[in-house]
Amino acid sequence: MQASAKSKQPEMSDREYWANSCYTMAKPVLQAMSKGELHKTMPLEVSPIWDGRNKEVSYMEAFGRLMMGLAPWLSLPDDATPEGTQRKQLREWALKSYANAVDPQSADYLLWDKEGQALVDGAFIASSFIRSPKQLWDPLDSITKQRYIERFKAFRNFNPPYTNWLLFSATIETFLLSVHEAYDPFRIDIALKKINEWYIGDGWYSDGPNFAFDYYSSYVIQPMTYEILEVLQAHKASISNPRLSELVKTRMQRFGEILERLISPEGSFPAFGRSMTYRMASFQPLALLAWKGILPETLSEGQVRAGLTATMKRMFGVEENYNKEGFLQLGFAGDQPEIADRYTDTGSLYMTSVIFLPLGLPANHSFWTAPAQDWTAKKAWSGKPFPRDHASK
Numbered sequence: 001m002q003a004s005a006k007s008k009q010p011e012m013s014d015r016e017y018w019a020n021s022c023y024t025m026a027k028p029v030l031q032a033m034s035k036g037e038l039h040k041t042m043p044l045e046v047s048p049i050w051d052g053r054n055k056e057v058s059y060m061e062a063f064g065r066l067m068m069g070l071a072p073w074l075s076l077p078d079d080a081t082p083e084g085t086q087r088k089q090l091r092e093w094a095l096k097s098y099a100n101a102v103d104p105q106s107a108d109y110l111l112w113d114k115e116g117q118a119l120v121d122g123a124f125i126a127s128s129f130i131r132s133p134k135q136l137w138d139p140l141d142s143i144t145k146q147r148y149i150e151r152f153k154a155f156r157n158f159n160p161p162y163t164n165w166l167l168f169s170a171t172i173e174t175f176l177l178s179v180h181e182a183y184d185p186f187r188i189d190i191a192l193k194k195i196n197e198w199y200i201g202d203g204w205y206s207d208g209p210n211f212a213f214d215y216y217s218s219y220v221i222q223p224m225t226y227e228i229l230e231v232l233q234a235h236k237a238s239i240s241n242p243r244l245s246e247l248v249k250t251r252m253q254r255f256g257e258i259l260e261r262l263i264s265p266e267g268s269f270p271a272f273g274r275s276m277t278y279r280m281a282s283f284q285p286l287a288l289l290a291w292k293g294i295l296p297e298t299l300s301e302g303q304v305r306a307g308l309t310a311t312m313k314r315m316f317g318v319e320e321n322y323n324k325e326g327f328l329q330l331g332f333a334g335d336q337p338e339i340a341d342r343y344t345d346t347g348s349l350y351m352t353s354v355i356f357l358p359l360g361l362p363a364n365h366s367f368w369t370a371p372a373q374d375w376t377a378k379k380a381w382s383g384k385p386f387p388r389d390h391a392s393k
Contacts, residue, residue, distance in 0.1 A: 014309045015368045021316060022356045023086040026070055028326040029062050030093035036100050036107045043323060045330055047340035057117040060110040061347030063101060064124035067094060069353025071131035072291055072360020095139055102147035112151050119155050123168035126152060126175035130227060133178065149181055156184060163208040164216055166191035167224040174228045177235055188228060189240055195225050196244060202391040203255030214273020215282040219351065222252045222285040253296040254392040256286045260299055260307055261389065265378040267310030276332045277344050279315060280355035283308060287357040290367055298387060301367045307375030312355065
């Protein structure tokens with residue numbers, strides 16, 4: 001008599017897949033840094049056309065970018081589920097890592113000065129605190145908090161170029177406002193004014209006076225502008241243009257529609273412009289809209305989740321995204337160092353973690369429980385009805 005076939009394992013839910021993917025990405029960085037061993041264990045790979053800056057920036061990039069993406073998930077309360085166990089472990093590692101990052105006696109003390117790049121990733125660390133203040137900022141000891149405040153204020157010695165970098169200074173000042181520290185409203189106001197001037201229409205911003213067809217509206221401009229204004233409103237701070245908050249939200253909703261249409265029926269999306277090694281960060285505005293509960297009426301939660309999940313599986317189904325130590329490798333969908341820009345290193349790659357923002361919604365939220373639906377391109381290329389598309393103002 002033949003042995004009975006093994007019962008099929010239940011198919012992993014979308015949320016389980018996202019949570020496991022997030023944990024896989026975050027564990028090597030946070031486990032090492034919590035012990036002060038990130039510098040020791042993270043293989044440091046730089047672009048073949050590296051610009052010569054201090055390679056130490058890579059560790060700050062890895063930590064700041066990763067935490068910006070993880071923050072919403074780590075803000076959820078503890079529970080006894082497998083996901084809850086992963087989340088609690090990452091949060092414990094993260095809190096120790098935050099302390100090491102600003103402790104001059106730690107082997108993982110980060111490069112807070114000497115390179116302008118520190119402003120960028122200092123802003124990403126500040127963004128992680130903005131995204132999860134109660135779970136990531138409040139538990140820090142008073143010495144660690146004071147060290148961050150001092151480091152953030154020291155960035156005022158650096159004048160950012162008139163590009164998306166204005167938003168990094170503005171984000172740091174916005175965080176200081178959020179914790180009731182003295183802040184520089186001019187650095188916030190000038191960033192918001194310039195970004196508004198650089199809006200070119202139909203959801204797209206120019207990164208500075210000259211437009212480039214890339215994903216910087218996703219990587220920085222749309223999310224940071226929205227969240228700066230959100231904090232200003234919450235703290236009743238002055239905004240020179242009272243209509244700007246609603247305008248920025250509407251523009252990001254339109255951009256979310258465009259991003260959703262870029263997902264092919266097979267889950268791929270166009271690789272164009274700078275910083276393609278940031279991988280899934282191209283969809284940060286769509287992830288943010290879902291997390292904040294402000295998806296446009298034209299996009300259902302089920303179709304957005306299904307489209308993003310398909311893209312994530314398509315990209316991270318390629319094993320060469322990670323090296324043998326578990327750290328991300330230079331590339332887009334695999335090990336492709338030749339596409340790296342002159343400023344790209346191992347730490348830069350952790351920008352992709354921002355795709356995980358919807359994990360900040362609890363498991364019983366409709367984003368996770370709504371039935372999966374075909375996204376626009378899948379409908380269009382299978383002969384099904386799909387909505388017309390029109391430019392916005």
